Structures are given as C-alpha cells and as structure tokens.
C-alpha cells in the first residue's frame with residue numbers, strides 16, 4: 001500500500017491515533033490528577049493511563065483523537081459503545097466509554113458504528129397494525145431467544161423481552177421496555193438473528209408516541225392559549241428587557257422542587 005493510501009485509510013477509521021503531542025486537555029488532566037498509572041490495552045496496544053479516568057478520557061490521554069465514537073460525553077447519545085474483557089475472564093463486558101472508568105488490564109475495543117438494517121417508510125401512512133412492523137422488519141422472527149442482546153445492553157434494557165413484545169404485536173410494551181435505548185447498537189452486534197433491535201424499537205416508539213398514547217389535554221389547552229396570544233404581551237416585555245433585567249428575572253424565578261407533586265403550581269400564577 002502506498003504512503004498516500006495508508007494516510008487515507010487511517011483518517012477513515014473511527015479513531016485516529018496521534019503519535020506526537022497529547023491533546024491539551026489530556027496534558028491538563030495529567031498535571032491536575034498526578035494519579036497512579038494503570039495498564040490498559042486499546043485495540044490490543046498497551047498504554048499506561050491514570051486510574052479514575054473514563055475509558056474515553058483514557059483513550060485521549062493515550063493520544064487518540066476521537067473523531068467518531070464520541071458525542072455527548074454524558075451517557076445519552078449512544079456514540080461510544082465499547083466492549084472490553086479482563087484477563088482470565090471469558091466474559092465480554094459492555095460499557096459506554098464516556099461513563100465507565102478504566103480498570104487495570106482491560107482490553108478495550110470501541111464500536112462507534114455497527115452496520116444494521118434500517119427500514120425505509122413513510123411514517124404518515126403507518127397505522128398501529130403490528131403487521132406493518134412485521135412487513136418492514138420480517139427478520140424480527142429470526143430471533144432465537146438467546147438473550148445475548150440483553151446481556152450486551154449498557155442501559156440495562158430487557159432487549160429480548162422488548163423484541164418478544166414486538167413479535168406479539170404489542171407495540172406499546174416494546175416502546176415502554178425500550179424507552180431508555182440510546183441507539184448504541186451493541187445489542188445488534190451480538191445478535192444471532194441479525195436483528196437491528198434499536199431501529200425496530202425506534203419505530204415502535206414513534207408509532208406509540210404518535211398513534212397510541214392518549215393525547216395530553218393540558219398540552220392541547222396550552223397550545224390553544226399560545227395560539228390565541230395569551231403570552232404575546234409577556235414575550236414582548238421579555239424581548240424589550242435589558243440584559244441585567246433578564247438575568248435578575250432568571251435568577252429570581254421560582255424553580256419547581258425536585259420532589260414536587262403533579263399538582264404543583266408556582267406562587268405567582270401570572271403566566272399560567
């Protein structure tokens with residue numbers, strides 16, 4: 001392979017290993033923590049990284065620049081699905097690289113993307129008939145109930161149960177069970193039946209949200225009030241306000257307590 005081709009190939013990979021200077025953030029982190037170094041293996045190569053770092057930060061510390069496999073850094077986008085294994089342990093473990101902290105002698109491989117079948121459909125024409133889901137994803141019935149998907153889910157979702165619910169035509173139950181899915185694709189990477197569970201779940205949640213769940217009456221009332229101009233005057237006042245006034249309003253606003261019940265209302269009901 002020519003040098004040019006090698007360069008092109010390396011930039012197309014999910015992560016790019018930098019051999020010269022570590023990232024500025026990693027340097028800062030190193031100075032601040034001065035933590036004990038532990039060995040980990042990234043893509044089979046050994047590195048020493050400070051303990052306490054997340055897998056994602058440890059990779060950056062080791063010199064990797066994450067151009068894929070990294071998004072929210074907060075455990076919600078699903079971009080950083082990772083497999084790892086500890087020496088002497090047959091079990092393949094799963095993690096989100098932005099959440100899991102490194103452990104000595106971890107062998108790590110990130111799965112930033114996994115090719116999976118995603119059906120094309122015109123959502124406006126879909127109904128709640130389960131047969132329509134079956135037609136879009138006939139491979140649903142290739143599930144052999146091995147439960148590997150559930151074991152691979154970093155979100156703790158009962159993936160196989162959600163698939164079973166879909167097979168039984170229970171779209172609402174599939175949507176409920178898969179509510180916390182972050183589309184990381186780790187379940188799909190382990191599936192014997194070659195199902196793209198997370199795309200199926202997304203379809204189930206779309207149908208549930210648009211066609212099954214009862215409409216919220218209070219939301220309809222609020223939309224009507226907005227359309228009728230109930231808040232126009234208040235919005236105009238805010239638009240005219242100076243920055244200091246806006247800051248004061250924001251800082252002094254009444255915040256709903258974390259433990260508030262369903263019937264909580266602010267003391268000042270001017271804007272309700």
Ligand code: SF4
Nearest residue numbers: 153181182184185187
């Ligand atoms: S259900 Fe699959 S895609 Fe969704 S979070 Fe779990 S492993 Fe990831």
Ligand code: SF4
Nearest residue numbers: 143144146147149191
């Ligand atoms: S991994 Fe695939 S085949 Fe196994 S239970 Fe899950 S969906 Fe079914």
Ligand code: FES
Nearest residue numbers: 071072073077098
């Ligand atoms: S970067 Fe978004 S879940 Fe890890």
